[in-house]
Amino acid sequence: MKKKFTLLALTLSMATLTACGGAEETPKVAIEVPQEVFGSTITYDPSAQINSGEDIELEFWVWGNPELFQSAIDTYCAMNPNVSINLVNNPWDSYWTKLPLSLNGDSGPALFNIHNSHHENLINYIAPIEIPLEDLQADFIGVDAHIIDGEVYYLDYGIMTGSMFYNKDMWETAGLTDDDIPNTWDELREVAKKLTIKEGDQIIQAGLNFNGDFAQNYLLGVNYQLGENLFLEDGRTPNIASESTKQIMQMLLDIYEIDGVGHKDFGEKCADSFGQEMSAMILQWGHFSNTLNNDFPDLNYGVFEIPSFDENPYAYNRYNGESTFGINKNASAEQQAVAQDFMKFFLASDETQVDFNLAMNTFPTKVSIANDEEILNNPVSKAISKNIDRYVWPGPMPATMETSLIQAGENILFNDMSIDDALNQAQENIIRDLQNSTFVSVENLYKYAQ
Amino acid sequence: MFKKNSPLQSKSEIILRNIVVTFMIVFFSVFLIIPIFIAFAGSFHEWNPLSGTYNFLGFENYKNVLSSELFLKSLWNTFIFATIAIVFRIILGLGIAYAIYCPLIKWKSFFRVIFYMPVVTPIVAVAFVWKFMYNPQIGVINDIFGLDINWLLNPDTALIAVVIMTIWKDFGYAVVMFMAGLYSLPADALEAAVVDGASPWQKFYYITLPLLKPMTLFVVITSIISYIQAYVQILIMTEGGPGTQTYLTSYIIYEEAFVKYNFGYASAIAFIVFVITAGLTLISFRVSSTQK
Secondary structure, rough: OOOOOEEEEOOOOHHHHOOOHHHHHHHEEEEEEEEOEOOOEEEEOOOOOHHHHEOOOOOOOOOOOOHHHHHHHHHHHHHHOOOOEEEEOOOOOOOOHHHHHHHHOOOOOOOOOOHHHHHHHHHHHOOOOOHHHHHHHHHOOOOHHHHHHHOOOEEEEEEEEEEEEEHHHHHHHOOOOOOHOOEHHHHHHHHHHHHHHEEOOEEEOOOOOOOOOHHHHHHHHHHHOOOOOOEOOOOOOOOOOHHHHHHHHHHHHHHHHHHOOOOOOOOHHHHHHHOOOOOOOOEEEEHHHHHHHHHHHOOOEEEEEEEOOOOOOOOOOOEEEEOEEEEHHHHOOHHHHHHHHHHHHHOOHHHHHHHHHHHHOOOEEHHOOOOOHHHHOOOOHHHHHHOOEEEHHHHOOHHHHHHHHHHHHHHHOOOOOOOOHHHHHHHHHHHHHOOOOOOOOOOHHHOOOO | OOOOOOOOOHHHHHHHHHHHHHHHHHHHHHHHHHHHHHHHHHHHHEOOOOEEEEEEEOOOHHHHHHHOOHHHHHHHHHHHHHHHHHHHHHHHHHHHHHHHHHOOOOOOHHHHHHHHHHHHOOOOHHHHHHHHHOOOOHHHHHHHHOOOOOOOOOOOOOHHHHHHHHHHHHHHHHHHHHHHHOOOOOOHHHHHHHHHOOOOOHHHHHHHHHHHHHHHHHHHHHHHHHHHHOOHHHHHHOOOOOOOOOOOOOHHHHHHHHHHOOHHHHHHHHHHHHHHHHHHHHHHHHHHOOOO
C-alpha cells in the first residue's frame, strides 16, 4: 500500500548540500525530506543509517538530464548527509565507450545509468539488485523479462513506445475535431488526405511523413498488430522477412504512392519536418515530446495512440523500457552498499518515480503510480495508458535490427529493390550479425503471448 | 671525445637527440605500433573489448570479410570516391596554384589563405553545412541551379554529392603543396626555356610539370591514404545510404567496431585495407621511379 510521505519542508543551505557531490553547481532549492518510512512493498527508511554514519563518496555517471538525476541525489543526500554522490554527465556517444572500459578497471563509477541497447557490454559489470524478487514483482510490472539466473540486475521504471504526434493547428485548419482521431490505419489514411496540401503535384504540407524513422517506428513494432513476433520461437532467429512486415511496408508505400499524402523526398527527416510545420502527423516515440518542447516550444501538438488494423490487435506496438541504474560490482563493498541503498530509495519513492517518468515521457511500470494524475495528464502517457498492457518488449534490441531494416527500407524506397528482396537481404544480415550475440528474445513473456 | 665528422658538436646536443628519439620511439610504440599488433591479433578473434569477449576464430573473420558482398561493394565505392577526389584535387590544386604563382596575380598570401581555409575547417562542420545545402526542400544547391534532386538519397547522386563536398574541402591542401613545389623550381631551367622561345604552355608542360612530379606523387600518395580512411563525411551525410550505396570501406570498419562492437571483424577489414594501401603506395613509387 502506498504510504504518503510525511514531509518536512527544509530549505537546505549550500553548506548542507555540499555533502552531495556537485552541489556547488546546484542552485539553492527547497528539498522536501521524507521523515518516515515510505514505499509500497519496497520501502525505504530515511532514519536508517548508511555506512555506519561515516562519510563516503561515490560517482554516478549519466549521459543526459543531469538536473533530474541531481534532484534525486539531493533528496537522497539530504536524508543521508554522510553520503556524497558526484554526478558526472557524459555525451551519449563517448559514454558507451568510456563506461565499459572504466567498469573493467577499478576506477569505474559505483552507479551508472543504463540503456538496455548496451546490455551485452554492461551486464558483466553489474551487481544484482539486493531487493527480494517478489518485492520487485509486487511493485513493478515487466520485472520477469529482466530475470537472469534468478537475479535482477536492472529493471524498467518506465515504458516508452511509439504514438502518433499531430499538429493541432493544421488539424483545426483542415476542419478536423477530436472525433476524427483515427483508431485504424484506414481511418488514419483518410485523415492524412485531409491534412495534405499540394500545389499541383508539389506537396506543400504532408499529411503523414515517415521519412528517416520508418525502420524503428513501423517495421520494428507494427508487426505485433498482425500477430507476428520479431523473432521466431527459438528467440534467436529474426522474423523480418515475414508476411506482416511485407504488409506494413506495402502499406507505407501505398500511403505515399497511392494516397499521395507524403513523399520520400519531402521532409528528409520526419521529426524535423514535423517541428518545422511541414508535416501534419508522424509516428514517434515518447522522447520526441522533449525534443518538441525544447526545440519547437511554440508548436501546438497533440498525441494519440498508434492506430491498429482492427479493434483488438494481438499487441499495439513494441515498447522499450527506460532502465534503472547499474551498480558496479567492482566498486568497494561500502560503495556498493550505498549504491544498493540509493537504488532502494529510487524504487520506493513514488515522487521520484513520477518525476523520472514525466521527465522521460514514459508510462510508469510502478503499479502504485499508474493512475497518478500528473502521469495521466501527460499527453504521451495518456495516449498509451488505455492499452498499456498491449505492448510487447522483445528484449534489448540488437543494433543490427535497426541498421539492417533502415537499409531495407531505403533499398525499397530509393533503390527500386522489391520488398521481398530487401527484407530477405535484411534477414540474412541480421542472422549473420546475431551469430556472435547472446541475445534471446523475451517476446514469450508478453502477457498475451500466443 | 666525439668523432671528427659527427654533426653533433656537444654533449648537450647528443643528450637532446637521445631524449627526442626516445620520446618518439615510446610515443609511436604506445600509440601506433602496439595498437597495430593488438588489432592484428584481434582480427583472428571474436573480440569485443567492452564486454571482455575474446575467442580465437582463426581466419574466420578474413574469410567472412572477403566473401561479403557489402565489403566488395564498399571497395568499389572507395575506389570511385578516391579516384574522382584525387583527380580533381590534383587538377584544381595545380591549376589554382599555378594561377596564384603567376607574376600577374597580387595578394598571393590572401588567396593562399582563402583556398586553405576549408582544409583547416573541421570536416564534421563542413559535412553538416553541405548536408543542409543538399536538402531538397531548404537547401541552396537546388535553389541556385533550379534543380529538384534529393542529392543524398538518390542512388545516382549520393556518392557524387559526398565526393563534391570532399573535393571542396580538400583541394586547398594541393594548392599549398603545389605552390611550395613551384617556388622551389630551378629558375635557370625556366629561364632557359624562355630564352629558347618556349611558349607558356610548352614551358608548363615540358618544364614545370615534370619538375613537379615528386610533389604530385606526394599529393597522390597522401590522398590515397587519406581517402581510403574517409568515413566522417559518410557518417554525417548519408550513413552509407540509400541502402548501402555509399558504404566506404572505412565506414564499415567504424560501423562494425563502434555500432555492432564486432572489433575482430573490423580489425580484419582494417588489415586488408592496410595491405591495399601499402600496395597502392608501392605501385605509385614504382611508377614514379620507372619514369625517371
